[in-house]
Amino acid sequence: MSDLHPLSCMVRDFYNKLNTEVNFLCRLNDADLTKDQTDIYNQLSEEIKKRYYGSGINIPEKLEGKRVLDIGCGSGSLVFILSKLVGPKGSVFGVDMSDGLIDTAKQQSDFHAKLWGYDKPNFEFKVGNIETLDKLGFAPNSFDIVVSNGVFCLVPNKDAAFTHAYNLLKEGGQFYLNDVYAEKDPPEEYRNDEKLWSLGTTGAMRWDRLAEVSGRVGFTTPYLTCAAPVNIVKEEYNKMLGNGRYSCAGWRLFKLGQGAKRDASRVTYNGNISAFPQAFPWDVDLTFPVTMFCCCWMMLLHFPL
Ligand SMILES: C[S@@+](CC[C@H](N)C(=O)[O-])C[C@H]1O[C@@H](n2cnc3c(N)ncnc32)[C@H](O)[C@@H]1O
Structure with missing residues (x-):
């Protein structure tokens, strides 16, 4: 991919390395899942469960038959869960720039298609940059739902990523976003620090900027569905970050149709x-x-x- 920002190239190398070393574990925020969703997660292959790197799995409701896109899908944990929930008439697409993680997802595809009882997978993985999603051949206004888990905090051009998510959604479609958010901006000198950026801190949006950036491209008010503090253990990182606090949070955002009613109902x-x-x-x-x-x-x- 020639269109990647230097910080994104560094993030890609970081995640490709994690894919082979598998030495970094993210906690599944299963308090936010229903019992059925947790049961589905538990059936995923061990290879996929140990490569879950998200900020918190949030799953929208009533998915049967829907066409869903996961931007920044990693090794596909959420894609495989959604594959079960959309059923045989639905479809799921996963995009990520880390080719190593996408290779792992593809290697695990047959296992998960068989697990859910499908003759052929109802999902597909692509290597790509979410800042230039328009290059991947998806038709505009073609997805019922877009999801993303722990990704925007790593993306330098957030306006571009929001714009593509918006353009790919159908009118009335929902963007189910989970990400890391910052209480305040990091100190100027560490803003582009490679280590801090790849941990999802210095690139994290401030809470109050989410509505501004997503609203600029046309999304509704973001509705907060869950939130939990991020515990930064290394004191050295806390100092570099000016002791700013970070949180993981989930949101619903909507692309309303032309002339949709926006007042109280x-x-x-x-x-x-x-x-x-x-x-x-x-x-x-x-x-x-x-x-x-x-x-x-x-x-x-x-x-x-
Ligand atoms: C914290 S991981 C989350 C992965 C996955 N959503 C999960 O829950 O396991 C962040 C992912 O975002 C991807 N990513 C970051 N910036 C990206 C970009 N500009 N385009 C595509 N993928 C990106 C990384 O490659 C990585 O797989």
């Missing part, structure tokens, strides 16, 4: 997402309970007079 949740029969957690501030009408209706079904 009345919403009814009818309980039709199987993992959430009583109430649907939209974000950390808002949960939609099943409406009284639906509750009564369900009670009548269970206790016929």
Whole structure:
């Protein structure tokens, strides 16, 4: 790839090395997964589980039949999970610039297609730069959902990455983003420090910039779905980072259609997402309970007079 920023070349070398050394473990934030999602994760091959490097797996709901893109998919842990959840009529694509991780994902493809009972994989992996996603041949407005886990904090040109995610989504589509965020900017002298950048710190966006950058390309307000502090153990790194605090956080962002209503609306949740029969957690501030009408209706079904 000739279009990579020098910092991205360094990140690619870092992740290609991790792929062969496998000496860096990320904790799975399984508190944010439903029981079914955790069961699916647990069935992934050991080769894939030990190469999970994300900031927290968040999985959107009601995926059956959907066309999904994972930008910065690494060795494909989330792609393989989504492959099961979209079912045989859906499809999943994973893009990453680290060719070593993509090779590992491809080597593990047959295992996961068989595991989910598919004759042929409903997923595909491509090597590519998410700052120039338009070069990979995906049609604009062609994905129902875009996901990304622990990637934007490593990308120098965030505007470009958000723009491509936006352009590839269909109108009404959802961007399910998990990433590392900073409380404040790092000290100027360490802003491009290679080690700190490849650990996802100095390139992490400030919380308050996410809405500004994603809004500029057209996304709605980001809705926070989960957050957890990042524990930087090495005191030396904390000093270099000016003792700034970092967090992993998950968000839903939407690409609304032309003329979509953006003002306050009345919403009814009818309980039709199987993992959430009583109430649907939209974000950390808002949960939609099943409406009284639906509750009564369900009670009548269970206790016929
Ligand atoms: C922290 S890892 C997360 C990988 C994967 N999402 C996971 O959960 O295991 C970050 C990934 O982003 C990829 N990445 C960083 N910058 C990229 C870019 N500009 N284009 C494509 N991939 C990129 C790296 O190669 C690496 O695989």
